[in-house]
Amino acid sequence: xxxxLIRCAASTVATATVAxxxxxxxxxAKAGDVTVTYADWQLAQDIWGRSLREAMAEFEKQNPGIKVxxxxxxxxxxxxxxxxxxxxxxxxxxxxxxxxPVKQYITNGWVKDLTPFIEAEGGxxxxxxFYPNTLQPVSEDGKFYGIPKNxxxxxxxxxxxxxxxxxxxxxxxxxAEYREAAKKLTKATKSGGPVDQWGATLVLAKACFxxxxxVVLRGxxxxxxxADWDESRLGEPAAKEAFDFVTDMILxxxxxxxxxxxxxxxxxxxxxxxxxxxxxxxxxxxxxEVNGMNPDLKAWDVLKMAHVPQKTVDDKSIRSxxxxxxxxxxxxxxNPEAAWKLIKFLSEPKQMQRWxxxxxxxxARRSVNETYDPITSSPFAATVTKEIERAAFLPLIPKWxxxxxxxxxxxxxAVAKQKSPEEALADxxxxxxxxxxxx
Amino acid sequence: xxxxxxxxxxxLPAFLxxxxxLGFPAVAAFLQSFNxxxxxxxxxxxxxxKALASDPEFLTSLxxxxxxxxxxxxxxxxxxxxxxxxxxMDLRFKWLxxxxxxxxxxxxxxIGGLVWRFMFDTLPGIVNSVLLRTGISAExxxxxxxxxxxxxxVMLAESWRGYAYPMLILLAGLQAIPxxxxxxxxxxGCSAWQKFIYVTLPNLKHMIIIALVxxxxxxxxxxxxxxxxxxxxxxxxxQILTLLSYKQYFQFFNVSYGASMAVVxxxxxxxxxxxxxxxxxxxxx
Numbered sequence: 244x245x246x247x248l249i250r251c252a253a254s255t256v257a258t259a260t261v262a263x264x265x266x267x268x269x270x271x272a273k274a275g276d277v278t279v280t281y282a283d284w285q286l287a288q289d290i291w292g293r294s295l296r297e298a299m300a301e302f303e304k305q306n307p308g309i310k311v312x313x314x315x316x317x318x319x320x321x322x323x324x325x326x327x328x329x330x331x332x333x334x335x336x337x338x339x340x341x342x343x344p345v346k347q348y349i350t351n352g353w354v355k356d357l358t359p360f361i362e363a364e365g366g367x368x369x370x371x372x373f374y375p376n377t378l379q380p381v382s383e384d385g386k387f388y389g390i391p392k393n394x395x396x397x398x399x400x401x402x403x404x405x406x407x408x409x410x411x412x413x414x415x416x417x418x419a420e421y422r423e424a425a426k427k428l429t430k431a432t433k434s435g436g437p438v439d440q441w442g443a444t445l446v447l448a449k450a451c452f453x454x455x456x457x458v459v460l461r462g463x464x465x466x467x468x469x470a471d472w473d474e475s476r477l478g479e480p481a482a483k484e485a486f487d488f489v490t491d492m493i494l495x496x497x498x499x500x501x502x503x504x505x506x507x508x509x510x511x512x513x514x515x516x517x518x519x520x521x522x523x524x525x526x527x528x529x530x531x532e533v534n535g536m537n538p539d540l541k542a543w544d545v546l547k548m549a550h551v552p553q554k555t556v557d558d559k560s561i562r563s564x565x566x567x568x569x570x571x572x573x574x575x576x577x578n579p580e581a582a583w584k585l586i587k588f589l590s591e592p593k594q595m596q597r598w599x600x601x602x603x604x605x606x607a608r609r610s611v612n613e614t615y616d617p618i619t620s621s622p623f624a625a626t627v628t629k630e631i632e633r634a635a636f637l638p639l640i641p642k643w644x645x646x647x648x649x650x651x652x653x654x655x656x657a658v659a660k661q662k663s664p665e666e667a668l669a670d671x672x673x674x675x676x677x678x679x680x681x682x
Numbered sequence: 683x684x685x686x687x688x689x690x691x692x693x694l695p696a697f698l699x700x701x702x703x704l705g706f707p708a709v710a711a712f713l714q715s716f717n718x719x720x721x722x723x724x725x726x727x728x729x730x731x732k733a734l735a736s737d738p739e740f741l742t743s744l745x746x747x748x749x750x751x752x753x754x755x756x757x758x759x760x761x762x763x764x765x766x767x768x769x770x771m772d773l774r775f776k777w778l779x780x781x782x783x784x785x786x787x788x789x790x791x792x793i794g795g796l797v798w799r800f801m802f803d804t805l806p807g808i809v810n811s812v813l814l815r816t817g818i819s820a821e822x823x824x825x826x827x828x829x830x831x832x833x834x835x836v837m838l839a840e841s842w843r844g845y846a847y848p849m850l851i852l853l854a855g856l857q858a859i860p861x862x863x864x865x866x867x868x869x870x871g872c873s874a875w876q877k878f879i880y881v882t883l884p885n886l887k888h889m890i891i892i893a894l895v896x897x898x899x900x901x902x903x904x905x906x907x908x909x910x911x912x913x914x915x916x917x918x919x920x921q922i923l924t925l926l927s928y929k930q931y932f933q934f935f936n937v938s939y940g941a942s943m944a945v946v947x948x949x950x951x952x953x954x955x956x957x958x959x960x961x962x963x964x965x966x967x
Binding site (some may be wrong): 648 | 722799804814826919929932934936
């Protein structure tokens with residue numbers, strides 16, 4: 244009897260294994276089939292990856308004869324991998340980028356001009372559904388190099404339950420209120436124990452620094468560069484106020500957790516998920532991510548969104564930063580028609596709805612954000628959509644990644660007390676001027 | 683065909699492979715540093731090298747590299763020699779201790795960096811956890827957020843990971859020392875210390891030079907450990923030359939500038955490797 248059971252179990256396991264291998268094995272392309280490669284850092288993420296792979300399967304079904312190979316590329320290695328491959332005449336046919344390196348890709352010819360494809364689809368009629376500002380990063384000299392997929396603005400995300408416990412009844416609207424709330428929220432949760440709950444955290448590590456610190460700078464009425472992106476604004480009083488505000492919160496108030504130099508966006512989300520901090524800057528993706536990290540928190544109920552604080556309530560200037568994910572075509576692609584079909588598919592309204600359903604991401608298409616019921620009825624989407632109107636992109640110039648890193652390293656030096664905040668900001672300002680003066 | 687030429691024919695495929703794999707990137711980096719390759723309008727310029735001389739970030743990174751390599755290589759030689767001496771003794775389960783001693787070296791430097799980073803993490807890290815629980819520290823220490831502590835932490839981590847390489851070279855050297863020399867020293871009434879000073883060290887001289895030169899080259903080129911542990915921060919405090927070169931080349935797309943840093947580093951390392959090259963050529967002659 245036992246023998247039979249073991250044999251039966253063994254044959255079941257063997258059958259299941261073979262079936263699993265067959266199911267997971269890639270279906271070989273038939274003769275005449277075209278294969279396009281799609282590279283995206285979010286393919287490596289759990290929810291996003293599943294969502295994207297489901298979309299690819301649907302694309303293959305709709306387009307018999309085109310096979311899609313997915314290439315999950317880690318965000319930290321993305322540019323190294325793409326630019327080296329493209330310079331060597333290879334690389335993925337279609338790939339996704341955020342806006343930071345886009346101008347370098349365009350300037351160096353690492354992305355294909357999509358204008359002929361767009362014109363064949365109707366030109367302006369094809370583009371009119373996209374928010375006009377989403378086309379700004381992907382266009383140069385009247386040519387279009389990419390198709391926007393998702394766009395969001397950064398907002399303040401806070402834990403309402405922790406606010407209530409600290410006796411705070413509303414989200415901070417000004418930086419003074421933000422700082423006061425952070426002080427009230429910083430405490431030792433065990434009597435006589437060390438402080439183990441902090442009011443807020445920023446991101447000072449490299450990953451995601453750009454979107455988080457920029458809202459503080461802009462919320463104070465300052466910015467990194469002027470409107471033409473050719474002059475530093477770090478010498479202005481608003482920049483000093485923002486810089487001092489952050490260093491004071493970390494060093495004097497101690498309302499941000501120790502070790503903040505290593506906190507990246509995932510670290511910040513983990514601190515929020517574990518109830519260690521009550522406020523972070525984030526956007527639509529923060530909720531599913533935090534929920535995945537700690538389902539017990541009940542993130543969808545406990546976390547709330549509010550606009551980025553400002554210096555004064557009646558300030559109407561830009562206070563937030565836009566994030567955009569865009570699809571590009573490799574100039575080396577051997578199958579431009581198939582690659583364009585994939586780009587068009589991934590940015591069509593139906594797929595945009597999928598990105599919201601699966602990942603809580605807003606669309607770069609106005610029609611989707613304004614008519615798709617789950618979006619129009621979401622309080623989170625309402626806050627972020629409203630904030631898009633008060634948000635702007637970070638400088639869209641090839642020198643921007645270098646300038647951003649110079650600023651971050653100087654801020655870290657100030658937080659590590661290697662330089663005074665005045666020295667650090669002055670150094671960053673000088674470095675900006677030197678970088679901008681370079682041909 | 684004479685046998686003399688046949689020999690060259692046999693090594694030709696390997697030679698060509700090496701030329702492509704090692705030679706091409708070196709030539710490409712050299713040309714890029716003068717703005718002659720992979721740029722829209724190639725034109726010879728010494729601009730990148732001139733800019734290096736007045737770039738404070740480059741000079742800081744160069745100084746960090748010198749300190750890092752000096753401390754780490756010294757610790758590798760001291761720890762490596764100590765462990766090699768222990769492993770050269772008649773121990774029980776000698777094979778097991780040898781495996782244990784070599785384990786850190788088998789770990790990829792990026793993984794090693796991540797492990798140490800988690801250990802030194804301010805809030806959930808094991809180091810702070812032990813210090814807080816035992817009452818040695820009243821509050822968490824910001825190991826990787828304090829410039830001095832961060833540099834010490836990175837050097838400690840790399841001292842642990844890389845000591846096995848010189849250790850293996852020195853162990854091979856120890857095993858090659860004829861036993862008769864120790865027996866003669868014992869007959870002369872030498873103490874253990876005297877045997878170490880007058881027999882072991884003179885016999886190990888060449889091996890120590892080889893270990894020193896190769897480890898200096900290895901550590902000067904180190905990237906993954908520092909990149910994954912601190913990313914060069916806080917500020918510029920742990921930024922070594924390889925990190926700056928990588929950033930300039932791949933993150934800022936300043937191809938010529940990044941390549942010029944790599945060329946400077948390669949030139950310095952070439953001169954450092956001269957004693958080793960001379961020694962190995964002399965042995966061949």
